Amino acid sequence: MAVDLVVAVDLVVNTKNLATINSNRNESILPVIEIKDAVKRYGMGDNSIYALAGVNLRIVPGEYVAIMGPSGSGKSTLMNMMGCLDIMTSGSYFLDGIEVSKLDENALAVVRGHKIGFIFQSFNLIPRTNALLNVELPMAYQGIKKEERKSRAIKALEIVGLSDRLSHDPSELSGGQQQRVAVARALATRPALLLADEPTGALDSKSTADLLDLFDQINAAGRTVVLITHENEVANRAKRVVHMRDGKIISDEINEVSIK
Amino acid sequence: MNFLEMFRFAFGGLSTNKTRTSLTTLGIAIGVASVIILIAVGNGSSLAIQKSIDRLGTNTITILGNRGGFGGGRAAAARAVSSQPLTIGDAVSLNDSIKAPDIKQAAPVVSTNVTCSNGANTSTPGTFDGTWPSWFEASNTSIKVGNFFSNDDVTNGHRVAVIGNTTATDLFPGQNPIGQTISCSGVKFTVIGLTNLKGSNGFQDGDSLVVAPITVVQRSITGFSNINSILVQAKSASVQNNAQTEINTIIDARHRIKNVNNRDYRTLNQASLLATSSSNSAVFTTLLGVVAAISLLVGGIGITNIMLVTVIERTREIGIRKAIGAPKRAILSQFIIEATFLSLFGGVIGVLGGFLGSHFTIVGVKPVVVPSSVLLAFGVSVLIGLFFGGYPASRAAALRPIEALRYE
Ligand SMILES: Nc1ncnc2c1ncn2[C@@H]1O[C@H](COP(=O)(O)OP(=O)(O)OP(=O)(O)O)[C@@H](O)[C@H]1O
Ligand SMILES: [Mg+2]
Numbered sequence: 001m002a003v004d005l006v007v008a009v010d011l012v013v014n015t016k017n018l019a020t021i022n023s024n025r026n027e028s029i030l031p032v033i034e035i036k037d038a039v040k041r042y043g044m045g046d047n048s049i050y051a052l053a054g055v056n057l058r059i060v061p062g063e064y065v066a067i068m069g070p071s072g073s074g075k076s077t078l079m080n081m082m083g084c085l086d087i088m089t090s091g092s093y094f095l096d097g098i099e100v101s102k103l104d105e106n107a108l109a110v111v112r113g114h115k116i117g118f119i120f121q122s123f124n125l126i127p128r129t130n131a132l133l134n135v136e137l138p139m140a141y142q143g144i145k146k147e148e149r150k151s152r153a154i155k156a157l158e159i160v161g162l163s164d165r166l167s168h169d170p171s172e173l174s175g176g177q178q179q180r181v182a183v184a185r186a187l188a189t190r191p192a193l194l195l196a197d198e199p200t201g202a203l204d205s206k207s208t209a210d211l212l213d214l215f216d217q218i219n220a221a222g223r224t225v226v227l228i229t230h231e232n233e234v235a236n237r238a239k240r241v242v243h244m245r246d247g248k249i250i251s252d253e254i255n256e257v258s259i260k
Numbered sequence: 261m262n263f264l265e266m267f268r269f270a271f272g273g274l275s276t277n278k279t280r281t282s283l284t285t286l287g288i289a290i291g292v293a294s295v296i297i298l299i300a301v302g303n304g305s306s307l308a309i310q311k312s313i314d315r316l317g318t319n320t321i322t323i324l325g326n327r328g329g330f331g332g333g334r335a336a337a338a339r340a341v342s343s344q345p346l347t348i349g350d351a352v353s354l355n356d357s358i359k360a361p362d363i364k365q366a367a368p369v370v371s372t373n374v375t376c377s378n379g380a381n382t383s384t385p386g387t388f389d390g391t392w393p394s395w396f397e398a399s400n401t402s403i404k405v406g407n408f409f410s411n412d413d414v415t416n417g418h419r420v421a422v423i424g425n426t427t428a429t430d431l432f433p434g435q436n437p438i439g440q441t442i443s444c445s446g447v448k449f450t451v452i453g454l455t456n457l458k459g460s461n462g463f464q465d466g467d468s469l470v471v472a473p474i475t476v477v478q479r480s481i482t483g484f485s486n487i488n489s490i491l492v493q494a495k496s497a498s499v500q501n502n503a504q505t506e507i508n509t510i511i512d513a514r515h516r517i518k519n520v521n522n523r524d525y526r527t528l529n530q531a532s533l534l535a536t537s538s539s540n541s542a543v544f545t546t547l548l549g550v551v552a553a554i555s556l557l558v559g560g561i562g563i564t565n566i567m568l569v570t571v572i573e574r575t576r577e578i579g580i581r582k583a584i585g586a587p588k589r590a591i592l593s594q595f596i597i598e599a600t601f602l603s604l605f606g607g608v609i610g611v612l613g614g615f616l617g618s619h620f621t622i623v624g625v626k627p628v629v630v631p632s633s634v635l636l637a638f639g640v641s642v643l644i645g646l647f648f649g650g651y652p653a654s655r656a657a658a659l660r661p662i663e664a665l666r667y668e
Binding site for chain 1: 262265269272276277573577579580581582583584585586587588589590660661662663665
């Protein structure tokens, strides 16, 4: 109990320090993500749950952020918000300086397609549609010509090591392979922002390592990566780790291990 | 995203979900086909009834005597004390253009049951009538080969006969009966005519028929006592009721009938027969229409079910598509093209199936396709397919991606 308390106090102090450090460090750069006082409430009246209870988060281009926290702490809710898949009850979200809540359906579709690559914990591939077509799909919606999107899809699948599985349906692929197809799909559109909700949750240690290497490369190429994880090994690869609890960010620190 | 691309997406969707595609198509096709066939059966049977009534002639009235007639007999004779039989004189009196202006002609008929033979071949005609030549027109009987007998044949008592097809094949299998001789109840007749096929009216084979001059039949077989009936032809179907009144006036006077409720003769009016049977066939058609409507409903529910069962899966899929940047317009057009194609394809197959099925005789009825039923069945099924294919998709497309992904 005493130890917990000490840790908690320590965390609060840390958060304060880091917040100042972060804001000093990033002040001059235009953030890719800026979330202010985000609140997400489910249900009404006495039954209402605050999945997000006032979250402030600022991520600048090129960052590699891991979000951690206990189950139900609001990580996925926050991630869905960042991916423009869901809307918040109150607060504001600026993506590349544009306030997302002001965008209409069509503009949102463009943002989802062009700016964001979203990787779901449960893959979310289109069933009965082969790997190549799944990867091509977002590009098709962007109006990219068949030949170009095909070559880009093949390249993306090559990067994730699935050159020999182009014509396999999701049901014919292992969990790890499906997740890699999902990664290829997110990468092929060359998004500035890669969001991944527990991308390694269903993977073994080898697949996890491969995927994380891939994320490192993507980040090294200048893209912003935000991922959710429960595993310290995964979080350790990130340059910044955000901890959540009960819909709030309780710590936000530079990852010393990764930096060195 | 261009139009061609949307088509490619829609057909991609159809070919990747083969079970759903074929079930939906089948559901629509069966719905359409069953409605077309059912209505065709109803229509076919009412047309068949109509045809057999038309064949009887729609403007004839049959007068039956209580004595010696079909339903007469002793009981009736005992009731009507002053009962008189029908006579040739009654028939003559009806052929009166002044007293009976609406009657075209009336022919006396003596009927009997005899067996006819040609050597070893025998036949018992369902109808063996002795009458006048005017009977042929009044009874709507036409000649296929040979001639009717003439007034001269009646006057001079020539032993000639006109026979129907059934009697002809019984007595002269594989031969031309014209000019041959048949022997009926020991009386020899020369066959001078063969009637066109009349078919069956459901009770009686209209082609099991021998008709001869009344004089010959009376002299040689029945005797000169009474006649059984008089066949009256009205000038047209519309004056049939007038003709009926004229018959009653003339015969009542001749038979000295005091109480019209106690006549010694009866009349059978084809118009009333027609009215009954056409109202019967109207009931029948309505009934089949109801059955068809129910089958359309059942077909529609089937289509709806197949469409709704896939809604959860489709909604999730739409969630994924939206999450990776599909504009609402692209999703809508994909699913509407899919639903349109499925419905039209199923509808066309159903129409073809309906026409094909209507070629077969179903429970003794030759179905006749009603064009409007084709349109109705096709239209309703396609609309159902379109609505239940398009509506859930458009609803899903309006959801936030995360809601669509979590839909259950
Ligand atoms: N659609 C919803 N309706 C009601 N409550 C919801 C809904 N979605 C999420 N919640 C609630 O919001 C809270 C945060 O959920 P969230 O999915 O963000 O958690 P999480 O941090 O991602 O957890 P996990 O690590 O288990 O994935 C939870 O208490 C959850 O019950
Ligand atoms: Mg989660």
